[in-house]
Amino acid sequence: MEPGTIVKTIHQHSKTSLSDEDMQKLQEIADDYSKVKNYVYQRYGSINSLSKIYPGYTVQNEMTRSGRRAELGLPSVYFYLAIFDALGDIKTQWAKVKSEILRRINRNEGFTQEDRHYLRFVMKIDICFSNILCGKKMEIPTEMESRYAELMSGVSDVEKLHRYLRRQVRKNLNKMHTDKADGFFITERAYRYGENNEGSGKCHGIYISTKEKRKRVFVPLTDTNQYKKQLYIKLNKENNTIEVAIPKTVEIQYHDEFINEIGISMGVWQMFTTHEGHVYGEKLGEFHTNLVNFMRDGDRTYHREKQSNPGRKKYQDKKAKLEARLHDYINRELNRMIETERPKVFYVPKLPKAAFAGVNKNINYSLGIWQKGYIKKRFTQKCRENNIEIVEVIGKNISRECSRCRAEGKYVKDIFKCDNCGYETDKKQNAAANALYRGKTDGRLNRLYPYSEDI
Ligand SMILES: [Zn+2]
Structure with missing residues (x-):
């Protein structure tokens, strides 16, 4: 990615709800994709x-030979996309595991400076790291042999360090699995x-391949972009x-006139x-x-008239429209x-996850479809696009403290x-x-953006 740009995700939406039959065809792909x-x-x-897994050809070849594709009857385009999708997740997990171990190595006082140099070195070279984890003989790329020898001579117990790495990986590497089957690349x-x-008349949309040869599902879209x-x-x-x-790469907008520090509070009734x-x-x-x-x-109507299921499509269309x-x-x-x-920088309180639960029945009922996640996602995205910093602050008792004299109020x-x-x-x-x-002051927790995309 070029400096000064970010990836923005744009969305297209289906214009009306799909027939159960068409939806089923897409669901079949999602199910296989997930498998x-x-x-x-x-x-x-x-x-x-x-x-x-680096660079991944081996996996691709082995998967081709595995016969899974024919077994599922899945078009090859989906099959390979699913493989790369999963490989991406595996690589992401390894990157996380490595950064967690590096963090621990830096903090662990039982290590000498030389131990740390050695550990960082072997973790950087995939083949070394992999052989250590599998308990295989050490293999060093020729051009790095002298550097390795130098680092190793400073360490008192190499085996102990290798055991440490194995232990840490076992502890941090999770078994991956997904129960979701709600989409595909x-x-x-x-x-x-x-x-x-x-x-009913001409409409613009997208044709999507299905498991059936030459049968594509047509989905009308709300816009005509391609x-x-x-x-x-x-x-x-x-x-x-x-x-x-x-995914679309967009340039970040820098605004010299954006100089204000703004504290904000998020709510269910007022955003x-x-x-x-x-x-x-x-x-x-x-x-x-x-x-x-x-x-x-x-929902009430639906449960009452489940057998005949009339007007379900009408309901779904109306709901999609409201959303x-x-x-x-x-x-x-x-x-x-943002314009006003x-x-x-925006300062936002970090609140416990269930902060809004139990406010009243209506809210409880709707927690599942509450737009909080959507709002946060959009808020973060817009700040990134406009080079606005988001800083999270401690949320504890933030509603009870008096902003004028700091005493506890009610x-x-x-x-x-x-x-x-x-x-x-x-x-x-x-x-x-x-x-x-x-x-x-001292209530800063972390700078969410630009360091992390999460909020
Ligand atoms: Zn006061």
Whole structure:
């Protein structure tokens, strides 16, 4: 990736819900795709296969010979994409395991400086690392022999260090498995954009190869954009829709005029409140309640009339529409916040996972479909695109602390009150002001972006 650019994922959505039959055809691919991935995880995810996964030809050849593809009857394009997908996951896991071990080596006081140099060296050379883990004879690429000899001479007990590495890998390397079968990668060999005249008039969409020879499923899309790259097809089983994800490299926008430090607090009813009391996404709760009520009513009808199952398609279309409208609203409000606040950095409280559970019945019912994850994802993405830093701060008691005098106050519904200094303000604004304060003082936890993509 070039400096100054980031990868952005753009999405396309199916225009209407698919027929059960078409959905089933796509599901069959997703099921097989997942089976292939699990097979690769199982066969190449362990210590013994470490030497095979870089650069991966061996795996590809062995998988070709395994006969799995014919057994499943899966088109080869999906078969190989599943293999590379799984290999990518395995490599990611190895990278994580290595960085965790390096972190421990640096912290472990039982090691001498020479021990550390030696360990770092053998971990960097795949063949060395792999042989150590498998208990095989040490093999050193010729050009590195002298360096290796030099490093080894500084170490008192080489075997002890090797045992340490084996132990750490056993401890940190997990067995990989996926129970999910809700999507698959796809390349141009297995899709094409086009128009379809069947049914009610001309519509634009994407044709996707299925397990049946020369039979493609047509999915109408909400836009007419066409891409020529590897795409990811995500299946939404509960409403028979699909989502197409397209990776796209975009240039980061640098704004010299963005100089503000902004504390924010996130909520279920109002998306974001700043330390100055500006609210963005004021109607989030309203949008969300509409969606929840609609779904609950739909579920009731569904259970009552399960046999005949009338209007299920209508329900799914309406639900998809409501969701799309909610997402559109979230994105517009995030843009408005960034344009208005002109932030250099956002300070956000880190809250425990279940912070909002049990607020009321409606919320409990809807926790599964709450848009918090979506909001965070979009928020992070937009900050990255605009070179805005996100700093997480300690979330503990952030709603109870008085942002004016630091004493512990209390809140009743949406109003925060401090008995110590008499300050009274909106609860969310008080929390946002505390986020700003903690961010600027000693309450910083970690800089989420640019160092990590997660929030
Ligand atoms: Zn106070």
